Structures are given as C-alpha cells and as structure tokens.
Amino acid sequence: MDDVRMKDKETLASLSRGLMMTELSTTSLLPTETSPDYRDNETGCQIHSLTNVILDGVTVLICLFGLVGNGVVLWLLSFFIKRNPFTIYILNLAIADLSFLICLLVCLILLTVESLFCFYEVGHFLVVFLPLVMFTHNASLYFLTAISVERCLSVFFPIWCRCHRPKHLSALVCALLWALSCLVTGLMSYFCVLDATERCPMSLIAMYALDFLIFGPIMVLSNLILFIKVRHSSQQRQPGRFYIVILLTILFFLIFAVPFGIQHFGRYFNYFYIPVQICNALASVNSSINPLIYFLVGSYRKWRFRGSVKVALQRVFEEHADSREDREPTRTDTMEMAN
Numbered sequence: 200m201d202d203v204r205m206k207d208k209e210t211l212a213s214l215s216r217g218l219m220m221t222e223l224s225t226t227s228l229l230p231t232e233t234s235p236d237y238r239d240n241e242t243g244c245q246i247h248s249l250t251n252v253i254l255d256g257v258t259v260l261i262c263l264f265g266l267v268g269n270g271v272v273l274w275l276l277s278f279f280i281k282r283n284p285f286t287i288y289i290l291n292l293a294i295a296d297l298s299f300l301i302c303l304l305v306c307l308i309l310l311t312v313e314s315l316f317c318f319y320e321v322g323h324f325l326v327v328f329l330p331l332v333m334f335t336h337n338a339s340l341y342f343l344t345a346i347s348v349e350r351c352l353s354v355f356f357p358i359w360c361r362c363h364r365p366k367h368l369s370a371l372v373c374a375l376l377w378a379l380s381c382l383v384t385g386l387m388s389y390f391c392v393l394d395a396t397e398r399c400p401m402s403l404i405a406m407y408a409l410d411f412l413i414f415g416p417i418m419v420l421s422n423l424i425l426f427i428k429v430r431h432s433s434q435q436r437q438p439g440r441f442y443i444v445i446l447l448t449i450l451f452f453l454i455f456a457v458p459f460g461i462q463h464f465g466r467y468f469n470y471f472y473i474p475v476q477i478c479n480a481l482a483s484v485n486s487s488i489n490p491l492i493y494f495l496v497g498s499y500r501k502w503r504f505r506g507s508v509k510v511a512l513q514r515v516f517e518e519h520a521d522s523r524e525d526r527e528p529t530r531t532d533t534m535e536m537a538n
Contacts (some may be wrong), residue, residue, distance in 0.1 A: 223285060255307055258483050262304040265487025269297040272490045275512050284349060285441065286516045287369040291377070292342040296486035299335035302328050334384040336459065337410060339486065341376040343452055344414045347421035350445055354399035354428055358494055384408060393399045407464050416459075422449050440496050447492050455485035 254397045276286055305328050349369070353360045365371075383406045391399040422445065429442065459482035462473040497511030 212430065224348070228271060251476050254480055255311070258476070258480045259304060259307060261480065261483040261487050262300045262307075265300045265483060265490075266297060266304075268487060268490030269293045269300070271508060273297065275509055276516070277507055280512055281517050283516070284364070284369040285346065286347045287373060288342055288349065289516065290491070291373045292339060292346070293343060295335050295338040296489060299332060299339065299486045300483060302331040302335060303479065306332060307479070330384055330388040330392070333387070333406075333463070334380055336456070336482070337384060337406070338377060338380040340414050340418070340452070340454070342373070343449060344418040344421075345372050345376060346445060347418045347425070347449065350442070351421040351425050354425060403464070407460065410460060418449060419453075420452055422446060432534055444492055444496050444515055447496070448489055452485055452493070453490070455481040458482075460486075 275288065276290045276293065280286055306325060309325055309328070387399075387402045387406050392403040425442070426446065458473055459478045462475070462478040465473070493515050494508055494511045497513070497515040
C-alpha cells in the first residue's frame with residue numbers, strides 16, 4: 200500500500216509539473232532537458248549546477264537592490280516630488296518594477312525550496328506567482344511606451360500639451376494600461392494553466408504580438424523621432440535630463456528585458472533556447488537599474504556627481520515639458536547655488 204501511495208504521489212507531482220510546463224511563463228523558470236541540472240538517483244531531487252546556483256544568487260541580490268531603489272523612488276515621488284504628467288507614469292513604472300522584482304524573488308525562493316527539499320507542492324504557488332511575473336513585465340513595457348509617446352507629443356505639440364491636454368490623462372492612461380496587462384495575462388493564464396486547451400498557443404501569440412509588434416515598435420519609433428528632433432533642433436541646446444533618462448531607460452529595457460520575453464516565447468514553441476538563469480538576471484537588472492539612472496542623471500553636474508537622491512530626482516522630474524530647464528535654472532539648482 201505504501202508503494203502504491205508513493206507512486207500516486209509521484210504521478211500527481213508529475214502531472215502538476217507537466218501542467219505548469221504547458222504555460223509559457225512557468226516553463227521559462229523551470230529546468231529543462233538542456234539544463235546542466237540533474238537528479239539525485241537516491242532521492243530523485245533535482246540538484247542544480249554550481250553555475251545556476253551562482254546566477255540565481257546574483258539575481259536574488261539584484262532583486263534586493265532593486266527593491267530598495269524602487270522603494271526610495273516610490274517614497275520620494277509620492278511625498279516630496281511635485282506631481283506632473285510624467286511623474287505619474289514614472290510612479291506606475293516603479294510600482295510595476297517593484298512588483299516584478301517581488302514576484303521573481305518569490306519564484307526563485309520557491310524553486311530553490313522545491314529542488315532542495317523535493318517539496319513539489321510549491322508548484323501550486325508557482326502557478327499563481329509566475330503569471331504575475333508576466334503581468335508586471337508587460338505593464339513595464341506599456342508604461343515605457345506611454346512615457347515615450349507622451350514625451351514625443353510634448354516636443355512636437357507643446358502648446359496643446361500645455362493648454363489643451365486633459366488634466367487627468369496620465370492617470371487614466373495608466374489605469375487603462377494596468378487593465379490591459381491584466382487582461383492579456385489573465386487570458387494567457389486561463390487558456391494555458393487553468394483550462395490548458397488548444398487555445399493556449401493563440402493566446403500566447405496574441406500577447407507577444409501586442410508586445411513585440413505594437414507596443415515595442417511604438418516605443419522605439421517614438422524615441423527615434425525624438426532623438427532626431429533633438430539632434431536637428433535649430434536652438435542647438437543640450438537635451439534635458441528627463442530626455443536623457445527616457446533614452447537610457449528604453450535602451451536598458453531593450454538590452455536587459457527583451458531577452459526575457461523572447462526566451463518565454465521561444466521556449467514554448469521550441470524555436471531557440473536562452474539560458475533561463477541569464478534571462479532572469481538580465482530582467483532583474485532592467486527592473487533595478489531605473490532608480491540608479493534617475494540618480495546619476497539628476498546628480499551629474501559639471502563633470503561630477505553631487506546632491507542627495509531627493510535633489511537628483513527633483514532635477515529630473517520637476518522640469519517643464521518643453522525642456523525649459525535647459526535655459527533657466529531649476530528651483531533645486533537655485534537652492535543649491537544659494538547654499
């Protein structure tokens with residue numbers, strides 16, 4: 200009887216893991232046959248290679264660093280930085296990055312517990328947290344696209360943005376983007392995890408078509424147009440700090456976050472394979488580096504870095520939409536000069 204019960208438990212565990220393997224975001228974090236990991240012949244527990252353990256440890260440290268950085272940005276934007284249309288987007292982007300890091304960190308901890316103690320019941324929790332990873336990842340892409348489009352419009356149509364732009368447009372757009380991310384991720388999770396029907400591939404293709412064929416190109420094209428506009432500006436002045444922040448944020452997103460999405464898509468359809476641990480580490484860097492960008496760009500002045508985090512963020516985000524901070528000193532700069 201004990202042998203039968205053990206076999207039943209093993210069968211249920213295999214079915215549970217097999218069900219998770221059918222879902223895109225789940226398969227991206229679970230080991231595969233091409234992984235150098237192996238199983239102990241006596242216990243049957245999965246043993247990770249030293250390289251994967253090191254990469255996961257580095258990812259955990261990056262996540263912790265990013266949690267602190269994004270937490271500081273949220274705190275300052277909520278209570279100390281003057282609100283404007285762009286700070287609302289940045290605030291929601293920080294929330295998305297913070298949530299992504301939390302979910303990724305929880306998934307890594309659960310997978311470590313599963314592999315070390317053969318505690319396969321954590322698969323039920325992974326089914327909950329892994330879709331949240333994709334939900335927050337998509338939301339970050341959507342907010343970056345909205346920031347890029349808004350900044351591009353503010354450069355080409357400054358009068359409309361100052362006089363006719365709806366007051367609560369940024370908050371409305373952010374709410375719609377959160378809802379959109381929830382919708383596409385919810386549909387993917389339902390068709391690939393809960394229902395596990397033949398509609399799963401179509402839901403995945405629809406989600407990644409939205410990411411790679413709509414939001415991604417719009418984001419890149421908006422920044423390309425903005426870059427060309429600034430480079431060929433007749434006024435020949437240095438670009439504002441917020442413009443530099445946007446370009447750096449988009450650049451790092453393309454470098455660090457896109458492989459995460461490509462790996463998800465490719466692993467499901469068996470087109471190509473990118474190591475899971477590397478993609479997780481890169482994605483954690485993308486969600487952690489934005490606060491560092493804000494601080495470095497905001498504190499850089501006359502070939503050196505100066506000022507507190509609060510002052511640096513004020514320099515970046517309390518500028519006018521038409522980049523007038525390049526022609527007149529900001530309130531924070533004036534305060535520093537007085538001191």
